Amino acid sequence: MEIIKKIVVLTIVTSVAAVLLAVTYKNTKPRIDAHMKNELERLRRDVLPRSSGFEEIKIRKEACYIGYDDEGRKAGLILPVSVKGYSGEIKMLIGMSMKGKIEGLYIINQTETPGLGNKIAAAEFTDQFRGLTEKEACLASDGSDGKIDAVTAATISSRAVTGGVKKGFNLYNEYVNYTGKRDILNRVPDGSYWGRGEGAAGPVRVEVVIESRGIKAIKVIRQQEAKRYWAKVKAEIPAKILREQTTEVDTVSGATLTSQGLIDAVQNALESAGRKGK
Amino acid sequence: MNRLKTLTNGLIRENPVLVLMIGLCPLLAVSNNAINALGMGIAATFVLICSNVVISLIRGVIPDQIRIPVFIVVISTFVTIIDLMMASYLPPLHKSLGIFVPLIVVNCIILGRGEAFAYRNRVFDALLDGIGMGVGFTLVIVLIGIIREVSGNGTIFGSARFIAHPAMIMILPPGAFITIGSLMGILNWTRNRQSEKDMIKKEEKE
Numbered sequence: 001m002e003i004i005k006k007i008v009v010l011t012i013v014t015s016v017a018a019v020l021l022a023v024t025y026k027n028t029k030p031r032i033d034a035h036m037k038n039e040l041e042r043l044r045r046d047v048l049p050r051s052s053g054f055e056e057i058k059i060r061k062e063a064c065y066i067g068y069d070d071e072g073r074k075a076g077l078i079l080p081v082s083v084k085g086y087s088g089e090i091k092m093l094i095g096m097s098m099k100g101k102i103e104g105l106y107i108i109n110q111t112e113t114p115g116l117g118n119k120i121a122a123a124e125f126t127d128q129f130r131g132l133t134e135k136e137a138c139l140a141s142d143g144s145d146g147k148i149d150a151v152t153a154a155t156i157s158s159r160a161v162t163g164g165v166k167k168g169f170n171l172y173n174e175y176v177n178y179t180g181k182r183d184i185l186n187r188v189p190d191g192s193y194w195g196r197g198e199g200a201a202g203p204v205r206v207e208v209v210i211e212s213r214g215i216k217a218i219k220v221i222r223q224q225e226a227k228r229y230w231a232k233v234k235a236e237i238p239a240k241i242l243r244e245q246t247t248e249v250d251t252v253s254g255a256t257l258t259s260q261g262l263i264d265a266v267q268n269a270l271e272s273a274g275r276k277g278k
Numbered sequence: 279m280n281r282l283k284t285l286t287n288g289l290i291r292e293n294p295v296l297v298l299m300i301g302l303c304p305l306l307a308v309s310n311n312a313i314n315a316l317g318m319g320i321a322a323t324f325v326l327i328c329s330n331v332v333i334s335l336i337r338g339v340i341p342d343q344i345r346i347p348v349f350i351v352v353i354s355t356f357v358t359i360i361d362l363m364m365a366s367y368l369p370p371l372h373k374s375l376g377i378f379v380p381l382i383v384v385n386c387i388i389l390g391r392g393e394a395f396a397y398r399n400r401v402f403d404a405l406l407d408g409i410g411m412g413v414g415f416t417l418v419i420v421l422i423g424i425i426r427e428v429s430g431n432g433t434i435f436g437s438a439r440f441i442a443h444p445a446m447i448m449i450l451p452p453g454a455f456i457t458i459g460s461l462m463g464i465l466n467w468t469r470n471r472q473s474e475k476d477m478i479k480k481e482e483k484e
Contacts (some may be wrong), residue, residue, distance in 0.1 A: 016353040028366035
C-alpha cells in the first residue's frame with residue numbers, strides 16, 4: 001500500500017510539473033523566438049552600421065548575409081566565424097564593407113579565462129578592428145603592418161580573434177572572386193573573344209561568343225590534351241558553362257587538369273573582353 | 279520574536295555560506311565581479327522563496343522517502359519556468375542573468391532549506407526563512423564579489439579602474455577560495471571570542 005502511494009504521489013508531482021513546463025514553453029516560445037530574431041537583426045546592424053536590409057547567402061557553406069543600404073546598394077557582408085581560442089570555441093560576427101575593410105566585430109560566444117582572455121569580447125578590444133584592412137588586422141606584435149594591441153596577458157586569446165578575422169577575410173575574398181567571375185558578363189559587349197588556359201599537356205585556346213550579356217557559344221581553337229581526357233571534358237564542360245552561364249562549374253573527375261585548362265581559357269576570354277568593355 | 283529570529287537567522291547566525299557552508303559552487307563560480315554576484319543573489323533569493331513556500335504547502339501529502347526527488351522536481355520546474363518567463367517578458371534582464379538562472383538548480387541552499395526548514399514548518403515561516411536565507415546569501419556573495427573585483431580587477435560594480443596593478447589571481451578561481459576562506463576565518467574568530475567572553479562572564483557570575 002505504502003509503495004503505491006509513493007508511486008502515485010511522484011507520478012502526480014512530475015505530471016503537474018510536465019504540464020506546467022509544457023504550457024509555459026508553448027506560451028513563451030513565440031516571444032522568445034521573436035526576441036532572438038530581433039537580437040540577431042540588431043547585431044547585424046551593429047557590425048554593419050550602414051545596412052538596413054539583409055539577404056542570406058552561402059559562402060563555403062557558411063550562412064552569411066549581404067547587407068543592403070537604404071538605396072538598395074550592397075553595403076557589405078556579415079560573416080559568422082568560429083575559431084579555437086585558449087579554452088574553447090570563440091564565435092564572432094564580422095561586418096565587412098565591399099571595399100574589404102572591417103566595419104564591426106562582435107564576439108557572440110566565448111569561454112576564455114574570466115578576467116583575462118574574456119576581455120577580447122569587450123568593446124575596448126573589438127573596436128580596434130574597425131576600418132582595418134586584411135593586412136592591418138593582425139596583432140601589432142605579430143607583424144609590422146598589424147594595428148591590433150593584444151589584451152594584456154591574453155595573447156593567445158587575442159591571436160585567436162585575429163585568426164578568426166583572417167578567416168572572415170577569406171570568406172570575403174571567396175565572395176568577391178565568385179561574384180567577380182559572375183558579374184563580368186554584365187560588362188562584356190557582344191562579340192567573340194579569344195582566351196587561353198593551361199591544360200595538363202599545354203595551352204588550351206578557345207573562342208567565346210557573347211551575345212546580349214550571355215555566353216552563346218564556346219569553340220575550341222587548339223588543344224593538345226590526351227585524347228581519353230579530352231573526350232570527356234569536351235563533352236561536359238562547355239555544355240555546363242553554357243547552361244549555368246558561369247565558369248564556376250565543377251571539373252570532370254579524373255580529368256581535373258584538362259577541365260581546369262578549358263575553364264580557365266573561357267574565363268580568360270571573358271576577362272580580356274571585360275577589360276575592353278570597361 | 280520567534281518569527282523575527284526565523285527571518286534574521288540566515289543573515290549571520292546561520293548564514294548559508296559562511297556558517298552552513300552550502301551553495302558554495304555557484305558562489306565560487308560567479309563572484310568574480312560585484313554585478314554578477316548581485317544578479318545571482320537576487321535570482322537565487324527569488325527561487326528560494328518560491329520553492330520554500332511550495333514545499334511547505336505540499337509537505338502534508340509527500341511521503342517521507344520520496345521527498346528529495348519531489349523537491350528537485352519542484353525546484354527545477356520553478357527555475358525553468360522563471361527562465362522561460364524572463365526570456366520572454368524581460369529579455370534585457372534575462373540577458374544579464376541568463377547564465378545564472380540554470381545554475382540555481384544546482385544551488386544546494388535551495389534544496390537544503392527545503393529539506394531542513396520548509397518541509398518541517400508552516401508556510402509563513404518557510405517564507406520568512408526563504409527571505410532571510412536569500413538575503414544572507416546575497417549579502418555574502420556581493421561582499422565576495424566586491425572584494426574580488428576591487429582586488430583582482432581594480433574596479434567596483436564595473437566602474438573605472440582605480441587600482442593600476444590589481445592582483446589578477448583574485449578574479450580567477452583561487453581568489454574565490456582565498457576570499458571565502460578568509461571571511462569564514464574572520465567570522466569564526468569573532469564568534470569564538472564572543473563565546474569566550476560570554477563564558478568568562480558566566481563564570482564570574484557563578
